Amino acid sequence: MEFIENHLLTLILFTPTAAALILLLIPGKNVKVFRWGALAASLIPFALTVFAWARFNPVPNPATPFQFVEQAAWYAAINASYHLGIDGISLPMVLLTTLLTPLALLASFSIKERVKPYMILFLLLETGMLGVFMALDLMLFFVFWEVGLVPMYFLIAQWGGANRNYAALKFVLYTMGGSLGLLLAIQLMGVAVGSFDLVTLAEKWPTIQSLAMPIGIPLETVKTIAFWAFVIAFAIKVPIWPFHTWLPDAHTEAPTAGSMILAGVLLKLGAYGFLRLVLPLFPAEAQRYAWVLAALAVAAIIFGALGAYAQNDFKRLVAYSSINHMGFVVLGVAAAAYTWNATAAGTILDRNIALSGAVLQMFNHGLSAAGMFFLVGVIYDRAHTRDLNEMGGLYAILPVYGTVLIFTAMASLGLPGLNGFVSEFLIVRGVWPIFTLATALSMVGLFFTGAYILKALKLVLHGPLNTRWEGKLTDINARELIVMAPLMVLMLLIGVWPAWLLDVINRAVAFLF
Amino acid sequence: MTSETLTWLIPLPPLLAFFLIVLFTNRNKALSHWVALIAAGLSWLAGMVVFIRAVTTEGLSEHPFAQSIPWLPTGDTSLKIGIQIDPLSTVVLFFVAWTVLMIFIYSVGYHNFGQPAGKHDRKGLPPEGAEVKEKKGKIIHVPSIEPMYSRFFALISLFAFAMFLLVVTDNLLTLYVGWEIMGLCSYLLIGFWYAKESARKAMIKAFLTTRVGDVFMLLGLAALYSLTGTLNYQEILSNPVVLGQLAGALSPVFGLSWAALIGILIFIGTVGKSAQFPLHIWLPDAMEGPTPVSAMIHAATMVSAGVYLVIRFFPLLSAGWEPGGAVTTPMLVMGIVGAFTALFAATIAVAQNDVKRVLAYSTISQLGYMIAALGVGAYAAAAFHLVTHAFFKALLFLGSGSIIHGMEHGVQHTSEHIDPQNMLNMGGLRKKMPVTFWTFLIGGLALSGFPLVTAGFWSKDEILSGAFKSGNMGVFIALALAALLTAFYTARQITLTFLGKPRTRAAEHAHESKWTMTLPLVVLAVFAVGAGWSGIPADFPGLGGLIPNWFEEFVGSMLHVEPVEAVHSLVPLFTSLIVALGGLALGWVVYRGLKERIDPLEKQIGGLYTVLKNKYYVDEFYQAAIIRPANWVANVFTYKFLDQTIIDGILHGIARFGVWLGNGLRNVIDLPVVNGAGDSAARSTRGVGMYLRSKQSGRIQQYMVIAISLLVLAGLVIYFTVGIS
Numbered sequence A: 001m002e003f004i005e006n007h008l009l010t011l012i013l014f015t016p017t018a019a020a021l022i023l024l025l026i027p028g029k030n031v032k033v034f035r036w037g038a039l040a041a042s043l044i045p046f047a048l049t050v051f052a053w054a055r056f057n058p059v060p061n062p063a064t065p066f067q068f069v070e071q072a073a074w075y076a077a078i079n080a081s082y083h084l085g086i087d088g089i090s091l092p093m094v095l096l097t098t099l100l101t102p103l104a105l106l107a108s109f110s111i112k113e114r115v116k117p118y119m120i121l122f123l124l125l126e127t128g129m130l131g132v133f134m135a136l137d138l139m140l141f142f143v144f145w146e147v148g149l150v151p152m153y154f155l156i157a158q159w160g161g162a163n164r165n166y167a168a169l170k171f172v173l174y175t176m177g178g179s180l181g182l183l184l185a186i187q188l189m190g191v192a193v194g195s196f197d198l199v200t201l202a203e204k205w206p207t208i209q210s211l212a213m214p215i216g217i218p219l220e221t222v223k224t225i226a227f228w229a230f231v232i233a234f235a236i237k238v239p240i241w242p243f244h245t246w247l248p249d250a251h252t253e254a255p256t257a258g259s260m261i262l263a264g265v266l267l268k269l270g271a272y273g274f275l276r277l278v279l280p281l282f283p284a285e286a287q288r289y290a291w292v293l294a295a296l297a298v299a300a301i302i303f304g305a306l307g308a309y310a311q312n313d314f315k316r317l318v319a320y321s322s323i324n325h326m327g328f329v330v331l332g333v334a335a336a337a338y339t340w341n342a343t344a345a346g347t348i349l350d351r352n353i354a355l356s357g358a359v360l361q362m363f364n365h366g367l368s369a370a371g372m373f374f375l376v377g378v379i380y381d382r383a384h385t386r387d388l389n390e391m392g393g394l395y396a397i398l399p400v401y402g403t404v405l406i407f408t409a410m411a412s413l414g415l416p417g418l419n420g421f422v423s424e425f426l427i428v429r430g431v432w433p434i435f436t437l438a439t440a441l442s443m444v445g446l447f448f449t450g451a452y453i454l455k456a457l458k459l460v461l462h463g464p465l466n467t468r469w470e471g472k473l474t475d476i477n478a479r480e481l482i483v484m485a486p487l488m489v490l491m492l493l494i495g496v497w498p499a500w501l502l503d504v505i506n507r508a509v510a511f512l513f
Numbered sequence B: 001m002t003s004e005t006l007t008w009l010i011p012l013p014p015l016l017a018f019f020l021i022v023l024f025t026n027r028n029k030a031l032s033h034w035v036a037l038i039a040a041g042l043s044w045l046a047g048m049v050v051f052i053r054a055v056t057t058e059g060l061s062e063h064p065f066a067q068s069i070p071w072l073p074t075g076d077t078s079l080k081i082g083i084q085i086d087p088l089s090t091v092v093l094f095f096v097a098w099t100v101l102m103i104f105i106y107s108v109g110y111h112n113f114g115q116p117a118g119k120h121d122r123k124g125l126p127p128e129g130a131e132v133k134e135k136k137g138k139i140i141h142v143p144s145i146e147p148m149y150s151r152f153f154a155l156i157s158l159f160a161f162a163m164f165l166l167v168v169t170d171n172l173l174t175l176y177v178g179w180e181i182m183g184l185c186s187y188l189l190i191g192f193w194y195a196k197e198s199a200r201k202a203m204i205k206a207f208l209t210t211r212v213g214d215v216f217m218l219l220g221l222a223a224l225y226s227l228t229g230t231l232n233y234q235e236i237l238s239n240p241v242v243l244g245q246l247a248g249a250l251s252p253v254f255g256l257s258w259a260a261l262i263g264i265l266i267f268i269g270t271v272g273k274s275a276q277f278p279l280h281i282w283l284p285d286a287m288e289g290p291t292p293v294s295a296m297i298h299a300a301t302m303v304s305a306g307v308y309l310v311i312r313f314f315p316l317l318s319a320g321w322e323p324g325g326a327v328t329t330p331m332l333v334m335g336i337v338g339a340f341t342a343l344f345a346a347t348i349a350v351a352q353n354d355v356k357r358v359l360a361y362s363t364i365s366q367l368g369y370m371i372a373a374l375g376v377g378a379y380a381a382a383a384f385h386l387v388t389h390a391f392f393k394a395l396l397f398l399g400s401g402s403i404i405h406g407m408e409h410g411v412q413h414t415s416e417h418i419d420p421q422n423m424l425n426m427g428g429l430r431k432k433m434p435v436t437f438w439t440f441l442i443g444g445l446a447l448s449g450f451p452l453v454t455a456g457f458w459s460k461d462e463i464l465s466g467a468f469k470s471g472n473m474g475v476f477i478a479l480a481l482a483a484l485l486t487a488f489y490t491a492r493q494i495t496l497t498f499l500g501k502p503r504t505r506a507a508e509h510a511h512e513s514k515w516t517m518t519l520p521l522v523v524l525a526v527f528a529v530g531a532g533w534s535g536i537p538a539d540f541p542g543l544g545g546l547i548p549n550w551f552e553e554f555v556g557s558m559l560h561v562e563p564v565e566a567v568h569s570l571v572p573l574f575t576s577l578i579v580a581l582g583g584l585a586l587g588w589v590v591y592r593g594l595k596e597r598i599d600p601l602e603k604q605i606g607g608l609y610t611v612l613k614n615k616y617y618v619d620e621f622y623q624a625a626i627i628r629p630a631n632w633v634a635n636v637f638t639y640k641f642l643d644q645t646i647i648d649g650i651l652h653g654i655a656r657f658g659v660w661l662g663n664g665l666r667n668v669i670d671l672p673v674v675n676g677a678g679d680s681a682a683r684s685t686r687g688v689g690m691y692l693r694s695k696q697s698g699r700i701q702q703y704m705v706i707a708i709s710l711l712v713l714a715g716l717v718i719y720f721t722v723g724i725s
Helices: A002-006 A008-025 A031-055 A090-110 A115-134 A138-147 A149-159 A164-193 A198-207 A219-237 A246-253 A256-281 A283-288 A290-309 A314-338 A345-383 A399-413 A419-431 A436-460 A478-496 A499-512 B003-009 B012-025 B029-055 B087-110 B149-168 B172-190 B197-228 B233-237 B240-248 B258-273 B282-288 B291-300 B302-312 B329-350 B355-375 B379-414 B434-448 B455-470 B473-497 B515-535 B550-556 B571-591 B600-613 B615-677 B679-696 B699-724
Strands: A067-075 A080-086 B065-074 B077-085 B130-133 B139-142
Touching: A002 A008, A002 A031, A008 A031, A008 A067, A008 A080, A008 A090, A008 A115, A031 A090, A031 A115, A067 A138, A080 A090, A080 A115, A080 A138, A090 A115, A090 A256, A090 A345, A090 A478, A090 A499, A115 A138, A115 A149, A115 A256, A138 A149, A138 A164, A138 A198, A138 A256, A149 A164, A149 A256, A164 A198, A164 A219, A164 A246, A164 B699, A198 A256, A219 A256, A219 A283, A219 B699, A246 A256, A246 A314, A256 A283, A256 A314, A256 A345, A283 A290, A283 A314, A290 A314, A290 A436, A290 B615, A314 A345, A314 A419, A314 A436, A345 A399, A345 A419, A345 A478, A345 A499, A345 B065, A399 A419, A399 A436, A399 A478, A419 A436, A419 A478, A419 B065, A419 B172, A419 B197, A436 B197, A499 B065, B003 B012, B003 B029, B003 B065, B003 B077, B012 B029, B012 B149, B029 B065, B029 B087, B029 B149, B077 B087, B077 B149, B077 B172, B087 B149, B087 B291, B087 B302, B087 B379, B087 B515, B087 B550, B139 B379, B149 B172, B149 B291, B149 B302, B172 B197, B172 B258, B172 B282, B172 B291, B172 B302, B197 B233, B197 B240, B197 B258, B197 B282, B233 B240, B240 B258, B258 B302, B258 B329, B282 B291, B282 B355, B291 B302, B291 B355, B291 B379, B302 B355, B302 B379, B329 B355, B329 B473, B329 B600, B329 B615, B355 B379, B355 B455, B355 B473, B379 B434, B379 B455, B379 B515, B379 B550, B434 B455, B434 B473, B434 B515, B434 B571, B455 B473, B455 B515, B455 B571, B473 B571, B515 B550, B571 B600, B600 B615, B615 B699
Parallel strands: none
Antiparallel strands: A067 A080, B065 B077, B130 B139
16 A cells, blocks of 8 residues: 555556557457557556545645655666656646546447557556656656557557548647657757756756856857747647647547547647746747737637538547637646736735636536547447538437537537636636636637537538448447446536536646646 | 535535436436426425525625635735625525526426426427326326436536526626526427427527627726626625725726726626527527426526626616616617517517417516516615516416417317417316416416506516606606506407417316426415515505515615605506506407407507517528628638638649749759769659658648748838837
């Protein structure tokens, strides 16, 4: 028991890897072993995360801002260490990851080909994502950042749709292109401060006086370039308009479970990067360019929604909706960046609310986007088409599916009473006094959010039944309902009683910024 | 149980009913409607107990029943939500509880409970009817039960929950939650028969049109919350300090004060929800839904919620206004929008032939009445009309549903192919459907403001006299004209449907509805008359003072200002008498004894009639001016142009540049230099290269190059820009 408590994060982080290795060694073609094995293994990190949640102290302690900290020597030569820890911002992300992975694996039971490598890759992917959320060392952060890419590339390229090669390549190269600058900037900072440790860096880097390096460039410029390197890397991942065009391709071509994780967790890595690295390490630069971020966020909100509205491919529509929703996260981050050194109590509260909303929006979008992608997958598995114009009137033959779809779509739309509304409201409330015009403009996007959601529901469920489906389609089955049930319960729970989650986030945000 | 605890409990039974029906009882129709009915009954009971306790409490407006709990942690504090019963919520709770319960009961009969299932009935379409063999072997057509019966009760239960939530809550955020959930229910219920193309269109139209208002309202919420740190009614609306600050602080928009800006933002929410011009277009189309839905959502409760909101926020909307003084900007806007809508919708109603659509436009018009009343500062009158209107309009809608039901029966019986909702196909239903006729007549007279006996007279008279006293003659004249038209189209409706001789065989064979449908009509008819007695003005000639003007005292106590002594004038009274009686008489004269199925007005006013019939072409205008451009911006500009052409174009351009560069380097360096250096090395390199190329179509390198060159470029740009500054 003590061992578990002392190495909780390591256990959560590497259980999937260990399980992947075990699966690798199991011979045979019995797909059941791999499916159930992977699912069972992925439930362990989830259980441990719930345990961590129970043990987590929501009141941050200034002496130890991170909890469940583990530190061990790693690359001693360059002062990089294996340093893990979580706070009230990363904990919800870890929970989201360990929750969505088993659900995605359960959703993957419909995968028929090459089940073994699929499951192994998926488990490795989980380790990559979790590492990013837990790492307190920049080098470690970068390693996990890159590690997550590889399995996802293969998942798209091997199990994806018709245009999978183009999409997978676009995804991996775009993200790696962003990572290059990130790597250079990280190295520069590590050398300048003499440590890659995030806690040390956050203390020293923002106030650094000179670089101990023979670069003939003013310090200000170096910091600005490093700032943009970080921003671009994360902006591509979020994605922020106009770096978003990889997303519709990747999401649409990925297998269902891949899309669930892509939208549910991978996009959050970028937003998390903003919160964990950009804001603490580059407060002055972030403040200077906050308006750029806000403008791009509004562009993402509006053009994301319009882009979604323009789609006739169900999955592509849902993919575009992610751009729209993540735009709100960035808007909240931009507002916080703009006011990082504010001292007025009112502004501190505004910033606090905006950031809490942003973190909650990350969690909420994880639930609703995963749910929506899964439901697209459910219909695709049966009808073998994603073309909205070929559906129509399906509510009559798929009543349970229709109800689940309406529920999830409403969560995505931000219907009060469900989760999305709480976070959107907080962001709008928090950002309004800081970027009033941007908030007002984002309402255009919010309006079109309604338009594209209703367009999808209209074309899938309502209207005269397209007779070619009569007697061909079966309603959502028990396994699929089990995938949706936890998501729907959480959507409702957060919508009705957000305090259990928001309290943790709110305290962490208030403490950090 | 304390009144506070009881108030918390009011909204819960219907919510439970919703979940019970959806999750467990949906296969059993009888069980489902019992669950819903019992839940509505419990809410009604709790509501009535709270109502009685509230009206017997002294000083309720200063000390309302209130209780709250922290809900949303924000920084060191938290946003609280809770319940509050003050005079305004008391009267609204009263009519909501009654109309909801009546409509639930009515729905049982309306959806043909107890009838057999139709052979050709399908989910998503209205039931077509069943064939039953009588004992003698004769096959007769009878109505069939709604195939989605349980779903209907689940949805109206959720709706009732949201409406109760909206009424009992003590803050704007929970009000917004109830507001939006009702929007969802409205969407789902308008599209209840979703397989109909028209229903599918109407449901989206309703949701999106009201959403226009909602996003503005959300901004109002954010602004109010930012400035005051709370959304609680008491803390904002009963606090002169807060109101004074909001009225005094200048907002960045058009030189409005923050109070005015927030007021207008909130009012735009009402414009959407209460179907005021220019967002009124969704309500008539919403008649696609089953009639109980029209009665509940689109007459008695949901659209009333918009008016309730502005009555509730009247202290903010009127912040800085003294009775008798110049009105504030939001009040001016409300006066203009309300009066215009009242008249505008009334003119359209004159030229509609669908029995429900007439009522839909009538609803828009009457809601405009209430808004206009607030615009001239007639606070209690607006609330009074809200209550009386809820009763008689619910009655009229349910009555129209009964008429349609009777007509459908006739259509099934005669197999005649006519529209059972078109009033020109009716006539003479008085004898076939006596209960419906008498109750509808009461409702219609109340709507027209028939003097003395109907509730509508008292409330409408108060509004007219309020408008007159305020000195705003534009509003007064518009409302008077609207009242005249209201009486006219009501007389037209009653004459066309009930009086004269049947104009079709179906109308000859119509028959009265079941007791589950007629009982609610009778109950509502009692209120359509009786509700008016609670608000007879003290200065009314003869009757005034016989019964105390309880309503005005009770609800008026919400405003913490003393009403000024107004000039006594008989002008508004005579006006309301003349327009009500004149309009009714005129309508009867024009339409009595109509034989052919053509509106006589069509010949007489020709072109104007066509314009009215087509609702001034507002829908067509929106289609051309807003919807089509919006589609273009989404499809062509955003997706095809920005994303696919510009952004992806740049990416692909960089990729092509990469290919060109890679090939160039290969031709200049690789082939001559490296190949020349060593054949075996070259062969293996090429082998790997070819392998990679076939695997990844050669784009890895290109993208790498792109990425690096982008970074270098970005670096350079920043270097130079920052370097210069």
